[in-house]
Amino acid sequence: MRGRTAVSHSMIVAAASALTLWSHVGSAQSAGIPATTRQVFPADPKASVPALTSIMTSTSGEMADIISRYSADAGALQRRYDTPDSPSRRNRLRVFYTTWRQRLTELDFGKLSQEGKVDYVLLDNHLRYQLDLMGREDKDLAETAALLPFASALLKLQEDRRELLTMDGQKAARLLADITKQVDSLRTLLEPVPARPAGDTTTRAARPAPPRVSRTVANRAAEEVDQVRNVVTTWYRYYNGYDPLFSWWVSNPWQRLDESLRRYAQTVRQRLVGIQVATAAPAVATAAPGGAGAAAQAAGARNAAGANEPIIGDPIGTEGLAMDLRHAMIPYSAEELIAIAEKEYAFSEAEAKKAARQMGFGDNWKAAMEKIKDSYVEPGKQPDLIRDLANEAEAFFERHDWVTIPALAREDWRMEMLSPERQRVSPFFLGGENILVSYPTNDMTEEEKLMSLKGNNPHFSRAVVFHELNPGHHLQGFMTARYNAHRRMFSTPFWNEGNALYWEMFLWDHDFHVRPEDRLGALAWRMHRSARIVFSLSFHLGKMTPEQCIEYLVDKVPFERANSEAEVRRSFNGSYSPIYQAAYMLGGLQFRALYKELVMSKKMTDRQFHDAILQGGPMPISMVRARLAKTPLTRDGAAPWRFAEELPAPRPFPVK
Structure with missing residues (x-):
């Protein structure tokens, strides 16, 4: 009888807690999102099969076979010498990379087409970076040798x-x-x-000092x-x-x-x-x-x-950042990039205050953000919300004909749920061919549930579903598997994350976000990407500790503290390269500068520009510019491109 009473009491407490937890629950419809009942894609299955003549011209340049050969040989060696950090593996790969660089110089660079020159520069840049990384690893191994x-x-x-x-x-x-x-x-x-036993006066040998x-x-x-x-x-x-x-x-x-x-x-x-x-x-x-x-x-x-x-991390210092930025063909110092980020953040903050005033919060944009974070949908409904947002974005792109989204690319993506464990380091949904939804499960604590709900509200989600699916990461993967696939080894976050972030900026400029709540949702991410540049580069420069990075995010970005901590943990736990987090905003700005140069000047249409980027394959964006603008190339690459000096002005939202 006593056991039954305890169970009944716990059920009452749980019910009361649930009522409190869901008291602010909104819905997709109340947020203004059109409801659907299924994923929307072309009804005719035949539409997924392209004209075969288009496939015959899907690879550019005479270097494709050379790069494919290098990729196959490198993979074979890495599988054969599979002992991480062993001397034989490191020696064998060092000879391999060095010899490939020497072989490249035997080619007549001047006789290559522009696409061939691009591939040459990309391969040489890749090989040089592999050797640079081995030098960094030599230093790291020397530092740990005593242990x-x-x-x-x-x-x-x-x-x-x-x-x-x-x-x-x-x-x-x-x-x-x-x-x-x-x-x-x-x-x-x-x-x-060990402490001496009482009365022990024996002389003990000096204990060696531990490694410092x-x-x-x-x-x-x-x-x-x-x-x-x-x-x-x-x-x-x-x-x-x-x-x-x-x-x-x-x-x-x-x-x-x-x-x-x-x-x-x-x-x-x-x-x-x-x-x-x-x-x-x-x-x-x-x-x-x-x-x-x-x-x-x-x-x-x-x-x-x-x-x-x-959170410990492993800062690479000024020299390491310079090396990684050189590989990404970014002609700026880390300090200059932080200044660019702070300028972008100032724009976002001004726009957030404008939206907050429309919502009746004056300049208190953080209070307005808290308001929209309470619009989360009830448990079990987040997949429906993500589906509806994906359909809305694809319909918006279809109306404007800005980029080719093949019929199969609209049909083949799937949805799965993130586990509670993964949500602790990935608090927001992830994407690609699979969109991985982050939302609470019943075994999370109430605090964890609220953090996940508020961080994945409809307005935040609306601004980035297309970043993960079409025309973002899913379309990127779809196209790079089918066009110039030999260039996938040159993938860089400045291209893949930057291009997805570019679409966020592009839709801001083209009035996808009209209501102030949706604009705040978009600005939350824009602020976040600016803050990522500041905290990640500052950490690697030795100017911020992980704890200071968390506090910076909490102050500058309207995310929950647990989400900010997960963001910093994910940034420094070794899962991402040191400049990965900076690449979102910086890559997006590079694409914006290139859009101004080629589309706003009427040299290309929107669709020509966007299709050429996706079909050209991933690479440092300086090389995208070399392809599309036909900029002169030498064996060392293109002249430094100071893209931040050529950006179109960010578009303030007109408020009547």
Whole structure:
């Protein structure tokens, strides 16, 4: 009887909580969004098959086969030398990249077409950047070497396996045992000195000092320990059970080493990084080691498991930013880019105040933002909202004929839901061929539910559904798989994120957002993209800590604090390149400057311009300009393009 009473009471509390939680729930219709009942796409299935003559001209330039050959050979080598950070892998790839650069110089650059010259510059730029990255990685590995003196010997086990050397189980067991002692000794150096028992006056030998490294380097070292552990596990599983003598000798030493490495990584995180024991030991992936795939798998597991850990990051400094910006063909310093972002933010803030005044909030645009965040739809209705917003955007584009959206591209995208774990680092929906919807689930806390609801309200969502689907990321992926596919290896966030952000600016200029609530939703993201430039570049310059980045976002962008923290965590957890977050706004501004140069000057129509971008393939936008404006090229590329000096003025919304 007592148990029933407790259950009944909890149900009453839950019901009351639900009434409170959904008291501000709105609907898609109340937000002015036209309702539909299904995804809208061309009814005739035959429309998905294009004229085959268009496919015959879908690749440009005489370098396509060369780039495809390079891509295939690079992939083969990376699969063969699959031990991350091993000396043999690094040496082999360094020779490969260097030799390819030398071979490029043997081509007669002057005889290439403009498309061929573009491809030449793109490939050479890619190869130079791979070598630059290896130089940065050399420095990173040197900084962590004191904490991983055993790494090379363990990585060599997998290298020897790839060389097909005959296995000596007894010798391998001895090596593992010796390294286990070494790892345990290193871990002991990091542990607190045990207190002397009462009355103990014996003389003790001086204890060696532990390696002195920064939190950043220590965090990187812990990641490398996890990676080495993963490599050794894969090596062990290759032989275990298939070689009886190997199993007889190695099983116990491997288990001891695996536990020793796990405890060592945990101790490094706890003592040198400051991560609590409860979250200090992320699971190690057991898939075959191998470059980006294994790294992404491990990073994904860590991100989901460590959503409450301190945000550490790994700033690359002024020199590193200059290197990455050179690869993106951005002729500005990080400080100049921050100034550009602050100018863009000032425009957004002025427009937000204008919309707030229309809503009766005076200049208090933050209060107006809070109002629209409370318009979220009820649980279970977010997929319908996203569907309706996608249909609305596609209909708007169809009316204006600004860009080609093939029939199949309107039909083939799908929708899935983000897990609660992924929502902690990706609080907003994601897109592409699959649009991944972020919305609360029943097992989230009430605070987490409210954060997700408010952050994914209809007005915020309306401004970016097309960014994720058509004509944004989904259309990008659709077209780059079908036109100049050899250029996909030159993809850059300035192209893919910048182009999707450009569409947000374009629709602002063409009155897609008329009501003040919708304009505020669009401005929230525009402010966000400006703030991303400031906080991400400032972090890598050493001018902001992760905590200061969160506070900056909370102050400048109308997102919930948890969403701001997830944004900063995602920016610095290794899932994105250092300048990725800056690329949204900066890439969008580059496309705006190019639009002014080619479309506003009447040299191209809107549709010609937008189709040429998507069909040309991803690349630094300076090279898009070289293709479309026929700018002169040398082996070193195009002359620096100071795009910010050629931008059309942002369009203030006229208020009567």
